[in-house]
Amino acid sequence: MEKVTTVTGGAVPLRRSNVDTDQIIPAVFLKRVTKTGFDDALFHEWRKDPEFVLNRPEHQGAKILIAGPDFGTGSSREHAVWALRDYGFDVVVSSRFGDIFRGNSGKQGLLAAQVAYEDVERLWEVVEADPGIPVTVDLVARTVSTGTLTVAFDIDDYTRWRLLEGLDDIGLTLRDEEAIAEFETHRAAWRPKTLPIREPAESGSL
Amino acid sequence: MNAPIDSATTARPRTLAEKVWDAHLVKKGEDGTPDLIYIDLHLVHEVTSPQAFDGLRMAGRPVRRPDLTIATEDHNTPTLAIDQPIADPTSRIQIETLRKNAAEFGIRLHSLGDKEQGIVHVVGPQLGLTQPGITVVCGDSHTSTHGAFGAMAFGIGTSEVEHVLATQTLPLKPFKTMAINVEGTLRPGVTAKDIILAVIAKIGTGGGQGYVLEYRGSAIRALSMDGRMTICNMSIEAGARAGMVAPDETTYAYLKGRAHAPEGDDWDAAVEHWNTLATDEGASFDAEVSIDADTLEPFVTWGTNPGQGVSLSEAVPDPATIDDQHERAAAERALEYMDLAAGTPLKDIKVDAVFMGSCTNSRIEDLRAFASIIKGKQKAEGVRVMVVPGSARVRLEAEAEGLDKVITEFGAEWRFAGCSMCLGMNPDQLAPGERCASTSNRNFEGRQGKGGRTHLVSPLVAAATAIRGTLSSPWDLGLDTGPAAHSTTEGEGH
Numbered sequence A: 001m002e003k004v005t006t007v008t009g010g011a012v013p014l015r016r017s018n019v020d021t022d023q024i025i026p027a028v029f030l031k032r033v034t035k036t037g038f039d040d041a042l043f044h045e046w047r048k049d050p051e052f053v054l055n056r057p058e059h060q061g062a063k064i065l066i067a068g069p070d071f072g073t074g075s076s077r078e079h080a081v082w083a084l085r086d087y088g089f090d091v092v093v094s095s096r097f098g099d100i101f102r103g104n105s106g107k108q109g110l111l112a113a114q115v116a117y118e119d120v121e122r123l124w125e126v127v128e129a130d131p132g133i134p135v136t137v138d139l140v141a142r143t144v145s146t147g148t149l150t151v152a153f154d155i156d157d158y159t160r161w162r163l164l165e166g167l168d169d170i171g172l173t174l175r176d177e178e179a180i181a182e183f184e185t186h187r188a189a190w191r192p193k194t195l196p197i198r199e200p201a202e203s204g205s206l
Numbered sequence B: 001m002n003a004p005i006d007s008a009t010t011a012r013p014r015t016l017a018e019k020v021w022d023a024h025l026v027k028k029g030e031d032g033t034p035d036l037i038y039i040d041l042h043l044v045h046e047v048t049s050p051q052a053f054d055g056l057r058m059a060g061r062p063v064r065r066p067d068l069t070i071a072t073e074d075h076n077t078p079t080l081a082i083d084q085p086i087a088d089p090t091s092r093i094q095i096e097t098l099r100k101n102a103a104e105f106g107i108r109l110h111s112l113g114d115k116e117q118g119i120v121h122v123v124g125p126q127l128g129l130t131q132p133g134i135t136v137v138c139g140d141s142h143t144s145t146h147g148a149f150g151a152m153a154f155g156i157g158t159s160e161v162e163h164v165l166a167t168q169t170l171p172l173k174p175f176k177t178m179a180i181n182v183e184g185t186l187r188p189g190v191t192a193k194d195i196i197l198a199v200i201a202k203i204g205t206g207g208g209q210g211y212v213l214e215y216r217g218s219a220i221r222a223l224s225m226d227g228r229m230t231i232c233n234m235s236i237e238a239g240a241r242a243g244m245v246a247p248d249e250t251t252y253a254y255l256k257g258r259a260h261a262p263e264g265d266d267w268d269a270a271v272e273h274w275n276t277l278a279t280d281e282g283a284s285f286d287a288e289v290s291i292d293a294d295t296l297e298p299f300v301t302w303g304t305n306p307g308q309g310v311s312l313s314e315a316v317p318d319p320a321t322i323d324d325q326h327e328r329a330a331a332e333r334a335l336e337y338m339d340l341a342a343g344t345p346l347k348d349i350k351v352d353a354v355f356m357g358s359c360t361n362s363r364i365e366d367l368r369a370f371a372s373i374i375k376g377k378q379k380a381e382g383v384r385v386m387v388v389p390g391s392a393r394v395r396l397e398a399e400a401e402g403l404d405k406v407i408t409e410f411g412a413e414w415r416f417a418g419c420s421m422c423l424g425m426n427p428d429q430l431a432p433g434e435r436c437a438s439t440s441n442r443n444f445e446g447r448q449g450k451g452g453r454t455h456l457v458s459p460l461v462a463a464a465t466a467i468r469g470t471l472s473s474p475w476d477l478g479l480d481t482g483p484a485a486h487s488t489t490e491g492e493g494h
């Protein structure tokens, strides 16, 4: 997972609230066997409408999504985060997130920045007035700024630290690699192993 | 100066679950962070692993311990014509992906057609990989099955699968412990399945939440390993993370001589350790529940969750008599889905199908119990009876004993190993509206096929039902004593 300190790029104003994970990525895409390649699945139903904000030329290549309250509610599918990351978003700004979605985001390097609802409105206004305007999310200062507007966002210290350090769950555990290796040296030799393959003694009779 | 501490006299009495936990602590969590727990055995199947392997690939990480990892194909595999290409594209892709991943990451895989292929929870124990005192995980909720050996075994999600592949550990918060005391002697015709269905009916589908259940008492000690696995398997249906039974001579007799069981001096060292695992005298559980084995009868579910069950001699309950309003509403909805009227005697309920299989009841003893009832008889007309062994090895073993003939002469279908109609991911499904007596573990709406209706039962009840065409137990066949299935501790076949 890459370290995140600041993200600067285009932003997409998504004027909708209660965007649940089924809207973010419909269930039919869950049958896939990869963790990538979900960019086309993101907001799949809505994107069929050419007027949908994500389809507008001026928002191509955006890195920041600015959404209404209760973003990422509903089923716990991790695919919602994968799809947002795959599409190219590094940050989602909202005034409230689904709990599981927020947890999953932090683990996969997607910054879920929680701001006051009035600030979502103000950010929407600025970006809608000038769709190409760069927006900067500063994880160190915990601010979102664009043009002359700067608003503060909330994120818990632990998730912020992980994002700053670029640590996914596995990376975090691997910081304890020495302790794991040390544990393994004490493991009894008779504990079961799957390799090398051993044949059952009486296999001939079957 | 302080006297030296004698650990034998000052150690706090601990439960089986606590001992296994403590022995796997890589790092104690501080300030509310989880403990880091070492995983001894990681079981993998085709449904929950693809994205985990993909994640490793993206991050350039290897599998830390391929020698503690084993994969098999089960959920999607067909149970007929297994030499033909799999027709459903999603199933085929999942299986092909597992084969590719296993080859790339150096993981042992038992593919369709291999004699060790089968339901992941049948394969681990039969190879002797599931042993007392170890930690077992799998991206599948019924991993609790392996707790029958005194292992700490639980299901995990796909990102945890990736975590275990990469680190052989999991960050976990300790569980609470609950003792399920089952004292007494089961009557002939009453089995392990009836015990666990009664436990779930008693504590509810959420009653075990946050707990590891330890099954104790004389009725549990009298069970074979296959019976103990049936019980631990369904711990998850009571909401529990895991279920456990302390290892004893029955456990050791089952393990001895299996392919991956310790041998020689290793065996002696292992047994010495295993003998220390049982819950200490004076250890306390966070909760306790008791079940009287003497009075248990064959059990059956009438609703759409495994907690909605009663004795087979009773009638479909009237939701109006249920006090809790949520449970009442759930019961009303369940009866509507199941197309059942309150007050109907359960024995009057006709079935269209009988499914004998799943990781709950597809081991050799289950098949023996089923065959002992149907032997020399004909299935009821119009009832479709499907028998699916849990693994290719169980299938071979059954055939060596001639059980396949008993089954086909009865008019039932004898299939290849896999999850099959337990969840209908392959073509083995109920048609809408069909009613099935099933030895599996979940009677959720649509679980066995869209619109299908499931009654969870034991292998003995499944057999009697297949004969009579209505929900029945061996007691209804005019046998004064049914066979005492699941109560042998000797002479188990490997």
Ligand code: SF4
Binding pocket: B074, B075, B119, B120, B121, B140, B142, B358, B359, B360, B418, B419, B422, B423, B440, B441
């Ligand atoms: S048999 Fe059923 S419950 Fe068991 S692993 Fe397969 S699908 Fe899951």
